[in-house]
Amino acid sequence: xxxxxxxxxxxxxxxxxxxxxxxxxPSCAAAARLRWSLTRQxxxxxxxxxxxxxxxxxxxxxxxxxxAHLDQLRASRVRxxxxxxxxxxxxxxxxxxxxxxxxxxxxxxxxxxxxxxxxDDDASSTTSLLTEATGEAQAALSELRTLAHGIxxxxxxxxxxxxxxxxLADTTAxxxxxxxxxxxxxxxxxxxxxxxxxxxxxxxxxxxxxxxxTVDIVQDGGWLMVMVEDDGSDRTSDLIQxxxxxxxxxxxxxxESTRLRAALRCA
Amino acid sequence: xxxxxxxxxxxxxxxxxHLLTSAGIEVVAExxxxxxxxxxxxxxxxxxxxxxxxxxxxxxDEGLVAAQAIRNELPQVxxxxxxxxxxxxxxxxxxxxxPERVGYLLKERVFDIATVVDALRRITDGETxxxxxxxxxxxxxxxxNDPIADLSEREREVLGLIAEGMxxxxxxxxxxxxxxxxxxxxxxxxxxxxxxxxxxxxRRVLAVLAFLRT
Numbered sequence: 001x002x003x004x005x006x007x008x009x010x011x012x013x014x015x016x017x018x019x020x021x022x023x024x025x026p027s028c029a030a031a032a033r034l035r036w037s038l039t040r041q042x043x044x045x046x047x048x049x050x051x052x053x054x055x056x057x058x059x060x061x062x063x064x065x066x067x068a069h070l071d072q073l074r075a076s077r078v079r080x081x082x083x084x085x086x087x088x089x090x091x092x093x094x095x096x097x098x099x100x101x102x103x104x105x106x107x108x109x110x111x112x113x114x115x116x117x118x119x120d121d122d123a124s125s126t127t128s129l130l131t132e133a134t135g136e137a138q139a140a141l142s143e144l145r146t147l148a149h150g151i152x153x154x155x156x157x158x159x160x161x162x163x164x165x166x167x168l169a170d171t172t173a174x175x176x177x178x179x180x181x182x183x184x185x186x187x188x189x190x191x192x193x194x195x196x197x198x199x200x201x202x203x204x205x206x207x208x209x210x211x212x213x214t215v216d217i218v219q220d221g222g223w224l225m226v227m228v229e230d231d232g233s234d235r236t237s238d239l240i241q242x243x244x245x246x247x248x249x250x251x252x253x254x255x256e257s258t259r260l261r262a263a264l265r266c267a
Numbered sequence: 268x269x270x271x272x273x274x275x276x277x278x279x280x281x282x283x284x285h286l287l288t289s290a291g292i293e294v295v296a297e298x299x300x301x302x303x304x305x306x307x308x309x310x311x312x313x314x315x316x317x318x319x320x321x322x323x324x325x326x327x328d329e330g331l332v333a334a335q336a337i338r339n340e341l342p343q344v345x346x347x348x349x350x351x352x353x354x355x356x357x358x359x360x361x362x363x364x365x366p367e368r369v370g371y372l373l374k375e376r377v378f379d380i381a382t383v384v385d386a387l388r389r390i391t392d393g394e395t396x397x398x399x400x401x402x403x404x405x406x407x408x409x410x411x412n413d414p415i416a417d418l419s420e421r422e423r424e425v426l427g428l429i430a431e432g433m434x435x436x437x438x439x440x441x442x443x444x445x446x447x448x449x450x451x452x453x454x455x456x457x458x459x460x461x462x463x464x465x466x467x468x469x470r471r472v473l474a475v476l477a478f479l480r481t
Contacts, residue, residue: 177411
């Protein structure tokens with residue numbers, strides 16, 4: 001399936017299941033509280049002497065430097081995630097424009113050659129060889145397409161989160177109910193994180209023998225809330241890479257036994 | 268039949284042109300991007316424009332945007348969009364934006380040139396064409412309390428053909444039954460799925476696709 005590469009990326013995790021200590025609130029009032037808790041900055045204070053010693057930086061300056069350093073770290077975290085995604089996307093494009101097109105062209109040529117051979121009376125062996133070659137070329141093309149889709153699902157970048165999630169649901173072996181779906185476009189990193197969360201949620205539900213999965217994606221003010229819930233057995237992985245990705249966006253991920261929830265800042 | 272072919276990759280474009288030509292279709296112009304396509308279509312006034320969905324500059328949905336531009340400016344020119352991937356969302360967007368004389372086929376259909384020729388003819392006849400792979404993926408989608416499970420095998424077959432854009436007459440011909448029998452099936456299907464029946468054929472396709480998607 002197309003999402004294999006992504007989910008593998010998301011599912012690489014440590015052995016400890018996470019504790020759902022702070023559930024994401026469902027209501028708008030609660031969402032306001034959530035917003036606060038998500039946007040709260042770490043508070044750093046200077047606990048040394050109150051007056052700056054000569055040659056020492058002032059309390060304010062230290063605090064400002066530390067905060068600036070934190071901002072830099074956060075920015076670099078976002079860059080790392082974004083660079084990785086951009087590279088995947090480029091790789092998918094290279095496959096599409098390069099190898100896939102060559103194979104397609106080869107298939108056209110084979111098809112034409114076969115048609116010509118068929119019109120000759122004495123060319124049955126050539127025809128069967130060419131039929132075989134056409135089949136091989138199409139099989140290679142199809143494999144390459146699946147690989148490219150796994151590296152980066154083109155529909156996500158091209159058409160956005162909603163079509164990409166519907167597409168995931170179409171190809172999932174268990175019934176997926178999309179209860180709510182934010183139809184707009186969001187920053188690439190947000191769409192990618194939401195997509196990977198859903199892909200992982202569906203993939204993982206199937207592995208835990210779920211019979212049904214629900215997906216909710218709603219925008220609440222400046223936040224995109226994503227939830228995937230299933231009726232399978234308890235989850236045993238805690239999705240560290242997915243948590244890193246969400247964290248880099250200043251978002252929040254809650255991993256529960258049969259439910260994944262994230263709040264992603266989208267404005 | 269006269270067609271214009273637009274694809275930014277030369278090898279692919281040549282392949283498509285060769286196959287179309289060998290099937291007796293007249294390729295009157297070629298283009299490698301959406302702008303060139305619009306220019307050629309204005310000049311050549313073909314019956315149908317065959318358009319790759321991904322073209323420069325952004326390689327995303329240029330083909331769909333061009334389809335809309337062509338249909339708005341020259342309503343008598345049909346558009347057949349070719350896509351490398353099975354994406355129902357694109358097919359539905361195409362139908363929502365321009366329900367008539369449009370089609371959406373997988374690129375690999377070009378190998379089966381008879382299918383493409385048939386699609387081109389249907390488009391020039393004013394029909395809609397949706398790739399059977401897309402339809403079967405949507406019909407086969409796993410659902411909870413699946414209303415499609417209530418359909419008989421024949422009704423499911425008819426549902427698929429409706430979603431592919433076929434008229435009752437075309438469905439009758441395909442299944443070797445009378446048009447009246449097809450009409451009866453259609454009424455049954457729409458009742459069972461609780462869909463409003465529409466005399467407008469394009470609206471009917473869109474309604475069925477939207478139903479299958481949710």
